[in-house]
Amino acid sequence: MSDFVPNWFWDFASHIPHFNLSNNQLRGDLSNVLLKSHLIDLSSNHFKGQLPHLSPDVEALFLSKNSFFGSLSPLLCENLDDQNSLMYLDLSENHLSGKIPPCWMHWQGLKLVNLGSNNLSGNIPSSMGSLSGLRSLRLRNNSISGHLPSSLQNCKYLRIIDLGENMLSGHIPSWIGKRLKNLIFLRLQSNKFSGSIPQQICNLSSLHVLNLAHNSLSEAIPLCLDKIAAMVTEDSAFRKLSFSYPHGYYLESMLLVTKGIEWEYNNILGLIKGIDLSSNNLCGGIPHEVSSLSGLRFLNLSGNYLNGIMPENIDGLKWLESLDLSKNHLSGAIPQTMSSLTFLSYLNLSYNNFSGSIPRSTQLQSFREESFAGNPELCGDPLLKKCTGHGDSQVPPSGEDTGKGEDEDDGAMLSGFYISMLPGFVVGFWGVCGALFFKKSWRYSYFQFWDNIKDQIYVAVALKLIWLRKKVKKNRVGE
Template sequence: MGNFKSLQFLSMPRNWYYIEGRIPSSVWNLCNLHVLDLSGNNLRGEIGSVGNLSGCIGKSLESLDLSYNQLTGHIPNWLGQLKSLKHLDLGSNSLYGPIPSFIGNTSSLIHLYLDYNKLNGTLPESIGQLSHLEELSIGSNSLGGIVTETHFANLSKLKTLDMSSNSFVFKVNSTWIPPFQLGYIGMGSCIMGPTFPSWIRMQKSIYYLDFSKARISDTVPTWFWNLASRISYINLSDNKIHGEISNIILKSETVDLSSNCFTGRLPRLSPNVSELILSNNSISGPLSPLLCKKTDEQKQLWILDLSKNLLSGELPQCWMYWQHLIYLNLGSNNLSGKLPSSMGSLISLRSLHLRNNSFSRDLPSSLQNCTNLEFIDLGENKLSGNIPSWMGEKVTNLGALRLRSNEFNGNIPLQMCHLTYLLVLDLANNRLSGAIPPCLDNISTIPTNGSLIYGYASSYSRYSSAIFEENLILVTKGRESEYKRILRFVRSIDLSSNNLSGVIPSELFSLSTLNFLNLSRNHLEGKIPEKINDMKLLESLDLSRNHLSGEIPQSMSNLTLLAYLDLSYNNFSGRIPLGTQLQSFSALNYIGNPELCGAPLLINCTENKQPGDAPSVGDNEDHNEMTWFYLSMGLGFVAGFWGICGVLLFKKTWRYAYFQFLEDKIDQLYATVVLKLNWLKRKLKKNQVGG
């Protein structure tokens, strides 16, 4: 490479599978090189060190792009000698250490990208001397410290500033007038509060604003909403901003005000709003003012999240105006009534979250028109009737179906076996009856990276990592957990707390990718088949409170990922299979199976005991003796305790008599001790005189 002495332009980006290894040191000997672009490859190691650059590459190089590799080490000192450098991109690597102060020597620099590395330390004040700098991106590192006006002293041409996902403390004077006019402001996770930053009032060209997780606990000033009408992306989430937004007209394409303290009614929207996220506030009132205002312009809204608020009333019949909706989340409000038939107009809808409300009656048949649905979460409501067969007939792309804690009855429809992309099936805590369909093993055909979309990229994802993530609340391993980023890796079936009967289909145990299986609190019978060994990825298994019988299969001891197991209150018999896996659980996980023996239970198994045999006489005697011993000891303690304390507690005269008796005895004991001590003193004195 070093032989190309006249080479001026070297660009080999995005060859991840073909270009790897270290950057050859001969590259830095190309004295006429103006542009070097090795981005998007598989380059490793440090950037490299070079000798004296004067008269060589130091004078010619104008653009250096090594982004999206796996480079490590510090930012090399020789970069400070590149006086002609205008574009420097080292982003998306694994560089560590501080941003060196010599970065201020690269006086011609226009673009500086150091984002998505492992840089630490503070921001050098010398960066404020880069008077030609237009774009500064240092987000997603481990940088911190105080940032003041000095850091921006001469940055009059700055247009893009991304400091997000660091730990900076932004301390500027309340009267500070910045020397720049920014278009992109990314300061998520930087401490800006507690007051609302007033300096942005002077910024007339903003199109992207991220003040999320900035510890702002102020009200939004009136002037901001006038400024916001010109901003395309606004993110003020995860602060403690308060005040009413009832009379605000939101005009930005993306508005995220989630996890704040906003109150009042829902704001009004202009037709060009595409993403509205107001979850986790205290917004009250009905939905109709937001949804039912008809305009001549077509609505562009495709993400609407109003979950975790105080919204009330029934859903209006206005959904025909919102046919671009892809994601709808109204969960955890006080909404009620029947789901309106107009929801069938949401033909683009992929994700429907209505959990934790008071919706009732059966599901409208018009929902079968929403053939693009991939997520349905209607849990914790009062919905009733049969689970509709169109789930599997018309809507075939479902990846998650959560109908938990409703009043659905009837059988599990066989059409569900057509849901070959299903990752999560949660029908727990309903009134379902009949047998478990054997054909549910069809979901084992799910590819590891299925076609299901788990998150929706923001319109501005090219400037940030902002992804609107899918989420589900699931009961796994005996507790309720919220799954977000790892949801794509979850495989779960929960049919617990129903009236299901019959045997567990052996086909169900061929689901080799299943992580969580809960069939507890039903009327299931029969045995656990040996082929349960095929469920290599099983982490949680709950079959408790059924009528299952027979031996626990020896093959269960090979389920090495099993972290939660509950087989209690069944009719299992014989020895618990030996192996560290099954013995690691508590005896409570096996309780309620009278004929089960072996560790971790205290009931020993005899060598010749067969499944179903009664315990031996010796075992029974030992077990009965111990049982009666502990029982009598406990009863004796309770009887003695309440026999004395109970009477004293409720019988006033006896209580006085008892404490008077104690006082007399204490006085007697005191008098006896005093007399004995006086006698002893006289005795000692007499002996001394006689001596």
């Protein structure tokens, strides 16, 4: 629908408990409008003006992806005499500006707060710590500065913290690992955090994604990452990443860099598990404990000062799809065990000090030369630099007694049988696999095909689970 919404419509809509006009091209100025319905979803339209006023009866307000501007105060800090019912607030991707107001103590029923992708500035007010039932806090892509307020440790039910792309500074507080035990996603990417990664992070047994990339963190990677139980198992988190309300369903989404590209995950977000510590000042080696995180889908440690060798037991990351260790000071040989990472579809080991030959496998030879560039002592396919080696086979001298005795004729017949099999096997095997070894474009197409099939299966399964969950809930309501 594409039209201007007249003011009389909002008086009419106040008698409708739940209305959803999202994903249209509706426009209008809501600055002086009072919204009264229990559920209001106007997201993904062209509404503008300052934020509307709310009745205490409103439980869910979704105004994301519009053109609202001005301060948050008219919505949150006026007419606070009555007890408010608001539980879900999404104002992301608008043009809101100014500081985040300090009046959150009047909205203690909130479970979801998403103010991402606006022009908000100033500090995170300590009054946000009064939201004791908060499950999701999303403030990404603003200009928020200062330290994380210690009052946030009172929000012990938090599952998602996304404060990326801001100007927050100071140390990452240890109370995150001590008090916020329900965290599933911690995203602090692209801020100004410094100091070390606190050991208490390892206490977050439910953590699926740890993203601390593009900060100024230093010292070594904690050795206790294998204590994060959720990263060791293959369990999903679909049930904990959605909010259900009458006639509605809110599914969380998150921006993550995987396979070298930034993706927005929503429907399959519950399947994603990963660690991104890239572009910091981390030093020391890669802890071998990382190889115990068998549930990881992506691992990015690029752009640091890591040294030493790659963990020999890296094949423990059996579900790994994306691995980036580029732009470090890692050395030694690439472990032969990497050939066991059969799900790996993105690899970047460039600009280190790796040496020796690249392990032979159809998987590793399928990657582009750029994945191994900047390692002068590295050789073997897919690099142009070939490895030199000597390994002459030995044969027994002619006339030497082979010990066959009277079974010599039978042995000769068997030898003839095997010799006749050999050409057929060679032709059949190299007709298929040889083409993949030597035809680079075919290799890329072959593995890209299976990678796409795998992603399609993930999405299909995830959507089916969501459909089944909705159907079961609908049947229960019907009963």
